[in-house]
Amino acid sequence: MLALVDCNNFYVSCERVFAPSLEGKPVIVLSNNDGCAVARSNEAKALGIKMGDPYFKIRELCQWRNIQVFSSNYELYGDLSRRVTSVLRRFAPTIEVYSIDESFLHLEKMENPLDFAHTLRNTVKQWTGIPVSIGLGPTKTLTKLANRIAKKTKTGCLVAAPSMFEQTEVQDIWGIGRRLGKKLRELGIRNAAHLVETSPTTLRQVGGVQLERTLRELQGWPCWDMETPQPRQNMCASRSFGHPVTKLSDMEEALTSYVMNAVKRLRTQGSIATGLQVFVATNPFKDTPQYHDSRSTSLPDPTDDLLTITSTALRLLRELYRQGYAYKKTGILLLGLEPKRLRQAQLFPTIDTQKREKLNQAIDSIHEQYGNRAIFPACRGVHQTWKMRRENTTPRWTTCWKEIPKVGSRN
Numbered sequence: 001m002l003a004l005v006d007c008n009n010f011y012v013s014c015e016r017v018f019a020p021s022l023e024g025k026p027v028i029v030l031s032n033n034d035g036c037a038v039a040r041s042n043e044a045k046a047l048g049i050k051m052g053d054p055y056f057k058i059r060e061l062c063q064w065r066n067i068q069v070f071s072s073n074y075e076l077y078g079d080l081s082r083r084v085t086s087v088l089r090r091f092a093p094t095i096e097v098y099s100i101d102e103s104f105l106h107l108e109k110m111e112n113p114l115d116f117a118h119t120l121r122n123t124v125k126q127w128t129g130i131p132v133s134i135g136l137g138p139t140k141t142l143t144k145l146a147n148r149i150a151k152k153t154k155t156g157c158l159v160a161a162p163s164m165f166e167q168t169e170v171q172d173i174w175g176i177g178r179r180l181g182k183k184l185r186e187l188g189i190r191n192a193a194h195l196v197e198t199s200p201t202t203l204r205q206v207g208g209v210q211l212e213r214t215l216r217e218l219q220g221w222p223c224w225d226m227e228t229p230q231p232r233q234n235m236c237a238s239r240s241f242g243h244p245v246t247k248l249s250d251m252e253e254a255l256t257s258y259v260m261n262a263v264k265r266l267r268t269q270g271s272i273a274t275g276l277q278v279f280v281a282t283n284p285f286k287d288t289p290q291y292h293d294s295r296s297t298s299l300p301d302p303t304d305d306l307l308t309i310t311s312t313a314l315r316l317l318r319e320l321y322r323q324g325y326a327y328k329k330t331g332i333l334l335l336g337l338e339p340k341r342l343r344q345a346q347l348f349p350t351i352d353t354q355k356r357e358k359l360n361q362a363i364d365s366i367h368e369q370y371g372n373r374a375i376f377p378a379c380r381g382v383h384q385t386w387k388m389r390r391e392n393t394t395p396r397w398t399t400c401w402k403e404i405p406k407v408g409s410r411n
Contacts, residue, residue: 012039076396118155146164266334
């Protein structure tokens with residue numbers, strides 16, 4: 001038996017954890033630079049807010065209907081996601097973190113999986129404040145199907161059953177989507193019940209072996225195993241600017257900030273980079289001079305050293321930078337990642353690797369205890385006027401000491 005645990009309207013739920021007064025009220029969360037709606041409460045969905053609606057188009061509706069609007073608080077969402085996952089690991093020996101708000105669980109020797117699901121759901125809610133829905137079934141596709149319907153029930157937990165097939169439109173089946181769903185509907189296959197009755201040969205002709213596997217999964221035959229996370233081969237860090245940037249100094253500040261994020265993930269993964277790429281881009285949707293380019297280089301010694309990667313990235317940025325353009329984005333891509341434990345020592349190293357490693361460990365320790373703003377390369381800047389626009393961001397309640405809410409004060 002497998003279980004799919006899916007956090008309900010996750011970004012909205014995260015905002016509600018520290019603002020209980022938002023319960024029952026329409027709430028949306030916006031994407032980078034407050035661009036469009038990426039999360040909506042059920043109340044906001046009922047008012048007609050669609051996923052991906054540009055905020056400038058729905059601003060008046062939000063004001064008229066008193067819809068609460070928040071900018072994305074990724075640090076908060078990421079931390080609460082880790083907390084939910086830590087609870088799930090207490091209940092299942094094998095877990096696959098599918099996304100920031102979804103995880104597959106492998107349940108061994110479970111006599112009453114539905115009772116287990118209710119216990120798990122209540123525990124996650126009590127310990128983290130995040131409501132979840134749980135779908136149960138022998139395959140991943142069936143758990144997805146059950147979870148989709150469970151979201152619409154009061155209990156929030158369901159075991160997959162053939163009676164659910166007629167309620168599930170073919171394009172809503174995991175792995176099918178709109179384009180393939182349109183082809184299937186033209187063949188008269190409108191829902192999961194019709195799909196199960198279709199011959200594997202016909203489905204293979206329409207959607208290849210993947211669609212045939214979806215059929216087998218709906219029939220209860222597992223075709224997709226639980227996956228364990230694999231180390232990334234490449235790693236990217238980039239964000240759009242809050243407003244057009246023209247100065248090289250602002251570009252350097254932004255790139256240094258992104259390098260810090262990338263190196264932190266690189267060291268957490270236990271990898272080293274053999275090369276890197278830096279890219280810049282203007283806004284293709286603006287009627288202004290356009291410029292897009294990138295530069296790549298290999299590193300003399302594969303490394304995870306923050307200073308080495310930062311200096312190399314800034315050198316590439318200076319080669320890329322052209323005056324007279326309003327830049328929308330820059331970023332770094334770490335290439336050819338390898339396990340750090342397999343690094344081959346250099347006969348003539350360009351830097352004292354032992355001292356640099358101690359320095360990097362000290363930086364990691366300070367960041368872990370006091371946050372990323374406690375220590376950083378000077379080229380990262382302080383004011384950072386280029387940062388993406390987030391006018392309605394809530395505090396980072398769980399990861400920043402300065403933003404922890406104060407319950408009382410001394411007399």
